[in-house]
Amino acid sequence: xxxxxxxxxxxxxxxxxxxxxxxxxxxxxLLDTQRSSGLSVSEDDTHVYVEAAVPGxxxxxxxxxxxxxxxxxxxxxxxQKEDQKRKFYRKASRACSYRVMIPGNxxxxxxxxxxxxxxxxxxxxxxxxxxxxxxxxxxxxx
Numbered sequence: 001x002x003x004x005x006x007x008x009x010x011x012x013x014x015x016x017x018x019x020x021x022x023x024x025x026x027x028x029x030l031l032d033t034q035r036s037s038g039l040s041v042s043e044d045d046t047h048v049y050v051e052a053a054v055p056g057x058x059x060x061x062x063x064x065x066x067x068x069x070x071x072x073x074x075x076x077x078x079x080q081k082e083d084q085k086r087k088f089y090r091k092a093s094r095a096c097s098y099r100v101m102i103p104g105n106x107x108x109x110x111x112x113x114x115x116x117x118x119x120x121x122x123x124x125x126x127x128x129x130x131x132x133x134x135x136x137x138x139x140x141x142x
Contacts, residue, residue, distance in 0.1 A: 039073075039098045048104050049123040055119040056094040062112050062121060069106070073098045073121060098102070 019042040038053035054062055054075045062075035078093035113124045 050123040052098050052121045054096050054121050059116040071100050071102050
């Protein structure tokens with residue numbers, strides 16, 4: 001039995017374009033784990049929570065933008081130290097980029113809260129309070 005020359009998961013990183021995506025890929029699926037590894041999105045009744053791994057990147061080098069329902073987290077950091085005694089064949093740099101559509105009715109009047117701790121960026125969005133049915137009292141005329 002011959003071994004496979006190309007691993008089965010080799011083609012899992014390639015995606016055919018969809019008719020429902022524009023050139024900016026604004027409608028990325030929240031379940032697309034190949035593109036969003038290191039990213040978690042969850043919600044409860046009042047908030048939407050986004051947790052993004054940005055390991056080794058200084059929080060000052062991370063840019064977070066939210067526009068038209070799309071959250072974009074970008075960060076890049078490279079080693080700035082120059083060592084004249086060493087010959088580098090490859091220099092390490094750290095980078096991350098996440099784009100995700102935020103679910104639910106987000107309250108645009110309130111600023112999202114972004115915090116950073118131990119290489120993890122947490123962003124909390126407030127949801128708009130859903131209109132609850134109002135019970136109407138019935139007055140009986142006698």
